[in-house]
Amino acid sequence: MSQTTEYTPKTDVGRIANFVNQRTGAAAAVKEFGRKIFPDHWSFMFGEVALYSFIILLLSGTFLTFFFDPSMAETHYDGSYVPLRGIEMSVAYSSSLDISFDVRGGLFMRQVHHWAALLFVAGMSVHMLRVFFTGAFRRPRELNWVVGGVLLILGMAAGFTGYSLPDDLLSGNGLRIIDGVIKAIPVVGTYISFFLFGGEFPGTAIIGRLYVLHILLVPAIILLMVVLHLMMVVIHKHTQYPGPGRTEDNVVGFPVGPVYAAKAGGFFFVVFGAIAAIAALFQINPIWNYGPYDPSPVSAGTQPDWYIGWVDGALRLMPGVLGDFSFERNVAFPWGHNTFVFNVLLPALGPALFLLGLLFAWPWIERWITKDNREHHILDRPRNAPFRTAVGAAGVVFYCTMWAAASSDLIATHFHVSLNDVTYWLRTIFIIGPFIAFWITRRLCLSLQRKDRETVLHGREAGVIMMSPEGGYSEKHEQLNEYKRWRLVSFDTPQYIPAQPDEDGKITKKEKRRAKWSKFFLEDRVAPVTPAELAAAHDHHEVEGGDHKSLGH
Amino acid sequence: MGDERHGDPKHSGAVDPVGQGDVNQFTNPGLPPHPPRITDTNPQAEKRAERQVMVLFIISVIGTVLFFFGYFGVGHTGIEIGTKLRLQNTLIGLGTAFAMLGIGLGIIHWAKALMPDHETAESRHEIAPESQRAEAQEIIEQVLEESGMKRRKVLRNTLLGAAAIAPLPAIFMFRDLDRSQLGAHAMVDRLRHTMWSEGVRLVRDPSGLPIKASDVQLGSAFHVIPEGLNELHEGKLNEKAKAVVLLMRLPKDKMTVSPGRETWNVDGIVAYSKICTHVGCPVALYEQQTHHLLCPCHQSTFDLTQECKVIFGPAGHALPQLPIKMDDEGYLVAQSDFQEPVGPSYWERG
Numbered sequence: 096m097s098q099t100t101e102y103t104p105k106t107d108v109g110r111i112a113n114f115v116n117q118r119t120g121a122a123a124a125v126k127e128f129g130r131k132i133f134p135d136h137w138s139f140m141f142g143e144v145a146l147y148s149f150i151i152l153l154l155s156g157t158f159l160t161f162f163f164d165p166s167m168a169e170t171h172y173d174g175s176y177v178p179l180r181g182i183e184m185s186v187a188y189s190s191s192l193d194i195s196f197d198v199r200g201g202l203f204m205r206q207v208h209h210w211a212a213l214l215f216v217a218g219m220s221v222h223m224l225r226v227f228f229t230g231a232f233r234r235p236r237e238l239n240w241v242v243g244g245v246l247l248i249l250g251m252a253a254g255f256t257g258y259s260l261p262d263d264l265l266s267g268n269g270l271r272i273i274d275g276v277i278k279a280i281p282v283v284g285t286y287i288s289f290f291l292f293g294g295e296f297p298g299t300a301i302i303g304r305l306y307v308l309h310i311l312l313v314p315a316i317i318l319l320m321v322v323l324h325l326m327m328v329v330i331h332k333h334t335q336y337p338g339p340g341r342t343e344d345n346v347v348g349f350p351v352g353p354v355y356a357a358k359a360g361g362f363f364f365v366v367f368g369a370i371a372a373i374a375a376l377f378q379i380n381p382i383w384n385y386g387p388y389d390p391s392p393v394s395a396g397t398q399p400d401w402y403i404g405w406v407d408g409a410l411r412l413m414p415g416v417l418g419d420f421s422f423e424r425n426v427a428f429p430w431g432h433n434t435f436v437f438n439v440l441l442p443a444l445g446p447a448l449f450l451l452g453l454l455f456a457w458p459w460i461e462r463w464i465t466k467d468n469r470e471h472h473i474l475d476r477p478r479n480a481p482f483r484t485a486v487g488a489a490g491v492v493f494y495c496t497m498w499a500a501a502s503s504d505l506i507a508t509h510f511h512v513s514l515n516d517v518t519y520w521l522r523t524i525f526i527i528g529p530f531i532a533f534w535i536t537r538r539l540c541l542s543l544q545r546k547d548r549e550t551v552l553h554g555r556e557a558g559v560i561m562m563s564p565e566g567g568y569s570e571k572h573e574q575l576n577e578y579k580r581w582r583l584v585s586f587d588t589p590q591y592i593p594a595q596p597d598e599d600g601k602i603t604k605k606e607k608r609r610a611k612w613s614k615f616f617l618e619d620r621v622a623p624v625t626p627a628e629l630a631a632a633h634d635h636h637e638v639e640g641g642d643h644k645s646l647g648h
Numbered sequence: 649m650g651d652e653r654h655g656d657p658k659h660s661g662a663v664d665p666v667g668q669g670d671v672n673q674f675t676n677p678g679l680p681p682h683p684p685r686i687t688d689t690n691p692q693a694e695k696r697a698e699r700q701v702m703v704l705f706i707i708s709v710i711g712t713v714l715f716f717f718g719y720f721g722v723g724h725t726g727i728e729i730g731t732k733l734r735l736q737n738t739l740i741g742l743g744t745a746f747a748m749l750g751i752g753l754g755i756i757h758w759a760k761a762l763m764p765d766h767e768t769a770e771s772r773h774e775i776a777p778e779s780q781r782a783e784a785q786e787i788i789e790q791v792l793e794e795s796g797m798k799r800r801k802v803l804r805n806t807l808l809g810a811a812a813i814a815p816l817p818a819i820f821m822f823r824d825l826d827r828s829q830l831g832a833h834a835m836v837d838r839l840r841h842t843m844w845s846e847g848v849r850l851v852r853d854p855s856g857l858p859i860k861a862s863d864v865q866l867g868s869a870f871h872v873i874p875e876g877l878n879e880l881h882e883g884k885l886n887e888k889a890k891a892v893v894l895l896m897r898l899p900k901d902k903m904t905v906s907p908g909r910e911t912w913n914v915d916g917i918v919a920y921s922k923i924c925t926h927v928g929c930p931v932a933l934y935e936q937q938t939h940h941l942l943c944p945c946h947q948s949t950f951d952l953t954q955e956c957k958v959i960f961g962p963a964g965h966a967l968p969q970l971p972i973k974m975d976d977e978g979y980l981v982a983q984s985d986f987q988e989p990v991g992p993s994y995w996e997r998g
């Protein structure tokens with residue numbers, strides 16, 4: 096070190112930068128990240144929306160902790176909101192009222208926090224759909240997909256624990272439902288309920304306990320997961336959509352400094368601004384209208400936050416008794432009778448385990464079926480993976496049916512139909528809807544692919560009708576230039592692979608099963624146009640140049 | 649096994665990125681030519697974009713000022729919540745929104761219109777180079793070797809055993825999450841008991857006024873709590889969560905009464921637990937014409953004429969009935985506690 100002459104900066108900023116670099120070696124990080132390339136596409140913004148909403152949640156939530164008091168001790172309200180004055184309530188509820196009415200900007204912060212929470216989970220969900228439908232979860236990104244799935248679950252957990260804190264009528268009712276669901280768990284459910292609530296429902300412990308989960312444990316784990324998630328994005332480098340100049344070996348986009356950083360950084364302020372505007376104009380969770388928690392009253396037509404809806408809806412779809420058969424089964428054991436509460440257990444756990452299990456396992460399922468273990472850095476256009484897109488659509492319909500069921504009463508009153516009929520319909524859709532969605536979506540993808548082929552082979556319809564000297568009409572077709580064509584031909588769509596013998600020359604049962612799935616998923620396939628096909632199509636046009644039969648494609 | 653990992657059992661397993669040439673014969677034309685933006689070619693357009701960005705930043709400043717106007721200008725609302733609070737929330741909120749959107753949109757416009765917009769390519773690197781893997785494996789083997797984990801099996805196994813049971817205390821520490829200090833059986837048994845017992849008056853929720861049989865008319869429903877509940881100091885909500893009852897009168901000819909329950913009603917006046925047997929919401933809605941009770945949470949419907957049997961929805965069993973009678977002064981009282989646990993079902997319910 097002493098050998099070389101030390102660099103002496105000229106400006107003040109330079110001096111500070113140099114000081115920091117000499118102590119931390121920060122120059123290496125600047126060198127690594129300063130001009131790193133990020134691809135740009137509107138669909139890459141959903142993850143950012145989630146990330147920025149999370150930051151806003153941390154900021155607004157911290158503000159709220161300075162005023163919120165998670166105690167369930169009894170108090171008599173004496174704040175500014177006259178209708179509730181003198182009413183007996185918990186300190187938690189009273190302090191939430193104080194935040195709303197007696198802390199300037201407190202109501203705004205509550206609304207920012209709640210709207211940001213809705214946006215956080217929404218951002219993650221749409222981001223996840225984007226990742227799924229474009230196949231961004233494929234090797235080497237499977238683990239990041241899993242981390243993302245964990246984030247989604249944590250997001251719902253954070254939301255639910257937060258929703259329960261103000262101890263108003265609705266949040267207490269939500270907890271009551273959770274208590275009922277927990278009690279349905281065989282063997283340990285009753286104990287878990289007692290342990291969670293510190294005794295019988297509602298007790299005086301739950302809010303304090305949820306508070307610790309909500310402001311410490313869950314956000315800390317989310318933060319950890321977000322860091323892991325983003326680290327992996329850096330390690331893998333971002334995926335990119337297919338396009339001219341983009342290959343599996345490069346990343347095409349903008350350098351972090353300045354363009355990407357400016358756009359992403361600016362976008363943070365846009366998300367913040369949008370949430371602020373919504374919080375300024377649209378009321379959310381007006382707890383003062385609901386009153387303190389009381390196990391006796393409840394208001395009809397109340398809704399949980401949107402991301403809990405699907406679980407609530409599943410609870411509604413399940414019939415408790417069919418004729419004389421009750422799904423609540425009392426079973427005689429040598430030590431006495433015990434109860435299996437299938438009418439709660441099945442809907443509360445079944446769809447969630449099924450959907451989340453499939454979600455976590457999908458990268459491996461797809462790899463097993465397609466035998467594709469290559470690295471993918473170029474995204475699929477959803478139509479070019481019809482089987483995956485169809486599975487995704489089936490999942491979306493499955494989820495949305497449960498979600499709609501959570502509003503079955505509102506649907507019934509809005510459309511003036513009987514509630515029972517709405518439920519019967521939704522039960523039907525719940526079961527057959529996903530299959531229909533799968534079938535339609537696959538057909539749709541395949542026809543879009545065929546349309547792409549047509550466009551490549553015969554050009555784009557230019558919207559100009561020409562009349563030939565013989566009096567026939569034809570539409571003028573514009574051939575694609577090579578850049579546009581590349582977008583439509585540069586994909587790779589998996590093929591049906593029949594059962595393969597293993598090293599010993601045997602075809603295992605598992606392999607046969609794989610082949611069945613492979614056939615089911617991949618047999619219908621539209622291949623990309625090859626140059627030979629294109630050349631043939633062109634010849635055809637030239638040879639039969641004046642032929643008007645070309646009208647009919 | 650190998651076949652799923654590598655696609656081909658004989659293959660080395662080296663990473664095989666999707667190729668360009670093997671799927672189709674078209675060659676990648678490379679990045680398309682880059683047309684300049686008008687801000688690149690026209691100095692006036694560039695100046696205009698610069699002005700637009702500046703205006704956006706100034707809008708942000710105005711937003712911040714608006715915030716302070718809302719915060720201090722409106723001040724504490726006191727009890728004039730109606731209009732003032734809404735005004736303050738709107739001003740503070742829109743102020744913040746403009747402050748943030750101004751900065752955000754300004755920066756983005758700056759980036760889009762004035763910063764270079766050439767897309768460039770960077771090559772990807774192998775995520776797990778083979779040389780590194782080999783070195784890492786050597787290191788791990790060396791660490792294992794030096795630690796003696798492999799040779800000293802006894803040490804390893806006793807350590808594993810110790811480590812396996814050491815966390816048990818940490819789990820059992822959570823036993824007192826239930827603060828009752830009751831044994832497991834007594835703890836669960838609490839779910840079978842409510843405040844109701846022989847002679848406890850049925851009183852109105854929340855006023856606490858007792859109810860005479862003559863007060864209960866056809867078609868009306870009373871929300872009922874046990875007398876003494878309002879005066880409880882501790883555990884009031886816990887007791888209420890189990891004890892709330894709905895009281896209604898049925899025309900006698902509409903009632904089916906099962907054997908053993910003949911004396912549970914007073915002249916067609918019946919009392920049923922208000923806690924839904926599904927997952928515990930209050931069954932709050934009474935349809936007079938049909939004599940159905942409806943739970944607003946998941947629409948379980950109970951038929952009062954059939955002893956609150958479930959006729960629709962996810963609940964698994966009927967609402968428990970509270971046996972009632974009339975006391976000497978003509979007030980309704982309980983004959984006993986419920987004969988079965990109220991509320992959602994659970995494992996030990998049996």
Ligand code: HEM
Nearest residue numbers: 139142143145146219223231239240243244246247333334
């Ligand atoms: C706290 C929640 C989340 C945050 C903050 C977040 C943030 C991000 C960001 C900023 C990116 C890079 C840009 C992009 O493609 O959007 C990314 C990539 C990714 N995310 Fe998330 N995400 C979250 C949740 C999820 C979820 C729920 C999933 C799926 C289950 C997921 C799976 C992925 C994957 C596989 C990538 C790599 C995709 C690629 O390179 O194209 N993330 N995430």
Ligand code: FES
Nearest residue numbers: 924926927943946
């Ligand atoms: S709690 Fe009554 S229907 Fe679910």
